[in-house]
Amino acid sequence: MFYYLPLYIFDSFSLSNLLGCAIIVLIGYFIYKFNIYPLYLSPLCKIPGPPVKNFFYGNVRVFEDSELGERLVNWEKQYGSLFRIHGFLNRTFIVTTDPKVVQNIMTTHAYDYRKSRQLPQLTDTIGEGLLLAEGNVHHRQRKMMNPAFSFANTKEIVPIVVRISHQLKEIIMNQIGDKKEERITINSLISKATLDIIGLVGFNYELNSLTTKSELAEAYDEITNTNKSYWDVLIILLSGYFPFVRKIPITSNIRFMNAIKTVGKISENLVKERKNKIAKGELKGNDLLTLIIKLNEDLSKDEKMTDDEIKYQIMTFLAAGHHTTSQSLSWSLYFLSKHPEIQDRLREELVQAFPDPNFQTTFDEIEHLKYLDSVIKEILRFIPPVSLLSRISTKDEVVNGYFIPKGSMFGISINTIHHKSSTWGEDANEFNPSRWLDPEIKSKVTNYTYLPFNTGQRSCIGIKLAIAEFKIILAVLIRNFIFKEVEGHKITTVYGVVTRPVPDIDLFVSKIGV
């Protein structure tokens, strides 16, 4: 009798019925997985959080959302330092600003949390370099590369940063020419300057993107494209779940993949070129790549990085090392133009320290400028370039009384932590560099209340380089120009991989003393 069962089924169900059933089962599975389970059945539902209003987007877009920062700050006030939000397809994020939880995730048990691969375009852009490596691989790579980012090496690269900063200054001077002032789009100029700097300090490679058309600068313009359409964002979000979506041959995907190929090709050539120099005994220089290759030479076979690993580090440094710094610099000029009194005070300090507008400086000289230091600390507090860090747990755990199953996603909201009035006072939402001169506020600053570069094992390896570069470029620009707001030019803050202004920032720029 059982022998006849399959035929019996085919008799009574036509193929279209079967297909219909399969579609219903699939839709049922989809609704269960992306709606019923995360919103009603998951143990994470016990954690408080805002109601979900959108079937697809949950309560935040998490990526490319212009209101994310403000909403997270408000939810933290309402639900406390550990709360639940839902992103695309109702993915649950446990958002935390609790210093103890942050410490546990970032320091005490850092390797028990892995990075999210929800943004495959990030993996495509930087490869499996230090930023994305996990566990022992990360530990080995980091240990090996730390010496290349030491204070001593950072001091050595200061003259390069000064040279490019003055080159940027000259370009702006020329754009202003004899005019009283000129409206200038600052982001793209600064981004080229920081790309040129990472090219030189990273690989002793003259990208010259400030002065010539650069293939690499164009590739990054494409990758970090600021004019993303609704469909571009949807493709990015969907590719987090279904990676093949990135491979569909539509214009935005093709342009993105071509840009990625350019970055990969240039990085590969840099490794080859350096290897040739080693073969000829010509390996000289104190750029990061040379230092890393030298350090690699001395390692045992098990510890050595492969050529591909070195290529991924180049891709990582290029991406991680230029966009963050350039966006922060652009935001600085924007807020300094909104607060002319702060800009004037900073300029006063700079003119006094550097009477010559074409000044050359050392690391120590620039480090001693207190107000410049306060302005930079404040911009990194007020608008941290990396506003949200995500981590996925690899073990079941109980956090603040809630059971959190392994595989859960934590979002450490740096931006929210940086706007807590309990740390920063009632004016936490104001841009006020002077707070950094207040001993009471300074006493509340710890690795877990202020973390623009993250903290612990996965903190930014380029922090010293980033701060030196940030200070020098800002010092050269503010020492030589006055930046003024363009009335009616409205800027929105968009929280992507890096927090960026949309549209690009236009400012009126005039020369000092003209």
Ligand code: HEM
């Ligand atoms: C204002 C500038 C910068 C900011 C705000 C910044 C911020 C950050 C943050 C928050 C992280 C941690 C990411 C995570 O835990 O998921 C990070 C990691 C990293 N950053 Fe930066 N960064 C900046 C500049 C640079 C520069 C100039 C470099 C130069 C190469 C660099 C290279 C890296 C690398 C390689 C990592 C991965 C470190 C690891 O996982 O061990 N960053 N950065």
